[in-house]
Amino acid sequence: xRSNFTMPDNLKHLIDKLNDxxxxxxDEWIRLITGRTSDLxxxxxxxxxxxxxxxxxxxxxxxxxxxxxxxxxNDCLYCGIRKSNSHARRYRLSEEDILSCCKAGYELGxxxxxxxxxxxxxxxxxxxxxxxxxxxxxxxxxxxxxxIGEKTFDSYQKFFDAGADRYLLRHETYNAEHYSRLHPxxxxxxxxxxxxxxxxxxxxxxxxxxxxxxxxxxxEHLAEDMLFIKKLNPQxxxxxxxxxxxxxxxxxxxxxxxELTLFMLGLLRLMLPKVLLPATTALGTxxxxxxxxxxxxxxxxxxPNLSPTDVRKDYLLYDNKICTGDEAAECRKxxxxxxxxxxxxxxxxxxxxxxxxxxxxxxx
Ligand code: SAM
Ligand code: FES
Numbered sequence: 001x002r003s004n005f006t007m008p009d010n011l012k013h014l015i016d017k018l019n020d021x022x023x024x025x026x027d028e029w030i031r032l033i034t035g036r037t038s039d040l041x042x043x044x045x046x047x048x049x050x051x052x053x054x055x056x057x058x059x060x061x062x063x064x065x066x067x068x069x070x071x072x073x074n075d076c077l078y079c080g081i082r083k084s085n086s087h088a089r090r091y092r093l094s095e096e097d098i099l100s101c102c103k104a105g106y107e108l109g110x111x112x113x114x115x116x117x118x119x120x121x122x123x124x125x126x127x128x129x130x131x132x133x134x135x136x137x138x139x140x141x142x143x144x145x146x147x148i149g150e151k152t153f154d155s156y157q158k159f160f161d162a163g164a165d166r167y168l169l170r171h172e173t174y175n176a177e178h179y180s181r182l183h184p185x186x187x188x189x190x191x192x193x194x195x196x197x198x199x200x201x202x203x204x205x206x207x208x209x210x211x212x213x214x215x216x217x218x219x220e221h222l223a224e225d226m227l228f229i230k231k232l233n234p235q236x237x238x239x240x241x242x243x244x245x246x247x248x249x250x251x252x253x254x255x256x257x258x259e260l261t262l263f264m265l266g267l268l269r270l271m272l273p274k275v276l277l278p279a280t281t282a283l284g285t286x287x288x289x290x291x292x293x294x295x296x297x298x299x300x301x302x303x304p305n306l307s308p309t310d311v312r313k314d315y316l317l318y319d320n321k322i323c324t325g326d327e328a329a330e331c332r333k334x335x336x337x338x339x340x341x342x343x344x345x346x347x348x349x350x351x352x353x354x355x356x357x358x359x360x361x362x363x364x
Contacts, residue, residue, distance in 0.1 A: 007039040015040065018270045019047050023230055029223035033263070041263050048269035048298030055274050056300045058344045061351030062335065063145065063278075064110035064306040064328070066101045067315040068093040072118025074149070075184045078214060080245035080316045081118050087247050091311045092122060095131055101306045101328075102135055106142070108332045109348035113139075114168070114303060116147035123148070125155050129162040136163035143350045145207075150191060153198045160202050165352075167199045170209035170238055174228040175221045182214060196232060205353050207236030207276070212264055213256020214242040222264065230271060235353035236301075237268050237275050240282030243318035255318075258287045262297040269298030274355040276301050285322050291335070292342050301351070302339070304331035 014032045018024055024032065069092045070081040081088050093101070102113055113135060117123070132144055146159055147168040156167070171192050173179050179189035199206040210225050211217075229237060241256030261283055268277060278301040279294025287293065291302055305312060305323050312324040323331050336346045 006037050007043060008035060008037070011035050011037075011040055012043060015044050015047065015270070018267070019051075022271055022273070024226070026220075026223045026227060029226050030219045032267075033219040033222050033260075036260075036263055038259075041259070041266065044263065044266040044270070045297045048266040049296065051269055051273040052298050052300055055354055059300070059347045059349070059351075060295065060339045060344045061112070061276065061301045061349065062110060062332070062346050063112045063114045063301060063303040063351075064101070064105035064108075065114045065116060065303045066093070066098055066105075067116050067305070067307045067311070068098055069117035069120040069123065070311075070315050071120040071122065073121060074119050074187060076187070077182055077184075077249045078211070078242060078245070078318075080248060080318055082248060085245075085247045088316070089314045091314050092120065093308070093311070095127075095134065097308065098131060099134060099138070101308065102139060102142075104328050105306045106139055108329055109346075110306070110332075111141060111348060111350045112143040112145060112166075113306070114145040114147060116168070119149040125151075125158050129158055132159060132162040132164050141350070143352065150187075150195050153202075156195075156198055156202055156204070160204060164204070166205040166207065166236065168207040168209075168236065168238060169195055169199065170207075170211075171196060171225070171228060171232075172210055173214065173217065173221055174210075174224040178214075178216060178218075178221050181216050193228070196234070200232070200234070205235035205276075206232075207238055208232060208234045209236075209238035209240075211242040211256060211282075212239055212261040213254070215250055215253045217242075226267065226271065229268070233272070233355070235276060235355050236278075237272070238278050238280060239264055239268070240280035241286050243282055243285060243320070245316065245318045255286060258283070258290055258293065261286075261290075262293055265294055265297040265299050272355065274353060276351070276353045278303055281305075281322060282318065285318070285320055289338075292338055295339065295344055296342060302335050302346075304328065304335050
């Protein structure tokens with residue numbers, strides 16, 4: 001934590017302004033992020049919790065994460081499963097494997113399945129559509145979230161028509177120049193953002209987000225991220241610290257901090273009070289109580305892993321990832337206990353976003 005235990009009046013005033021108006025100017029975001037202190041953070045978290053309790057009470061939604069392929073055609077510089085990492089042991093789950101993860105998850109009380117993977121051409125649109133249909137046939141009361149990267153408008157539309165409800169696609173960083181330092185030239189910030197607008201237009205509950213403390217990130221970049229998120233008005237925002245992976249070009253870069261990630265979570269809750277905000281596995285990786293602290297800063301979702309244990313260690317986006325050895329049931333129980341220990345309760349519910357003004361369709 002920072003050693004500065006003060007709460008400058010001008011910055012407290014900015015938090016009050018954010019709480020009243022739900023927005024700040026770029027310059028105000030920069031000042032707030034740059035000048036933050038631990039006292040200011042405590043004040044922010046108390047307001048963030050008030051908003052969270054007003055809309056979502058003490059409920060914590062759980063999402064069953066199924067990491068179904070670690071093949072990827074992309075080469076994001078920070079990512080452990082980038083295509084150039086020849087040390088990654090590649091795997092794909094079959095449709096039957098994925099369905100058995102859903103079965104186990106359903107029995108444990110999960111009502112959202114998140115299908116996440118690298119951008120893997122093996123899973124054609126037809127295969128994804130078929131998978132979505134089969135999951136929906138068996139579990140009509142569950143939501144399906146996709147997190148499979150950048151696709152065409154038509155592909156997104158097909159998945160939506162087949163029954164996908166939500167889509168997670170972090171914009172990673174809004175600033176084009178910063179984006180180009182984290183990605184190969186084939187990937188652009190503009191295209192990533194265009195995908196998000198397309199997802200919203202189709203009617204998905206859309207999720208964006210960014211890494212905190214990614215290499216070369218400045219408070220100005222974070223300010224631009226906040227302005228973009230405000231404009232996009234997504235239903236979900238996933239943020240977590242950047243953590244280095246030993247087999248990437250960023251192996252020697254410093255990881256993001258718990259302190260700044262928590263501060264950004266609090267700010268996001270105040271800016272978009274009804275947003276679904278996960279306390280991510282990356283947060284739990286950099287601190288033993290990272291996820292609990294994330295909930296106390298304003299988050300309201302956790303995403304335990306439902307992937308089969310024999311492939312967990314191969315979906316390694318960053319070093320020292322937690323929960324790679326535990327069975328789904330153990331992860332579920334562990335998180336339930338962690339949440340109870342801070343006065344929150346894991347619930348069995350789809351957990352749709354209450355920020356639905358900007359969505360055309362929401363399955364009941
Ligand atoms: N391929 C999909 C996509 O592009 O959205 C989903 C998988 S991708 C690995 C999911 C997220 O992991 C990314 O959006 C990125 O923010 C995060 N991630 C990747 N490498 C990371 C790292 N080293 N530290 C923290 N987060 C990381
Ligand atoms: Fe594709 Fe990370 S580079 S998932």
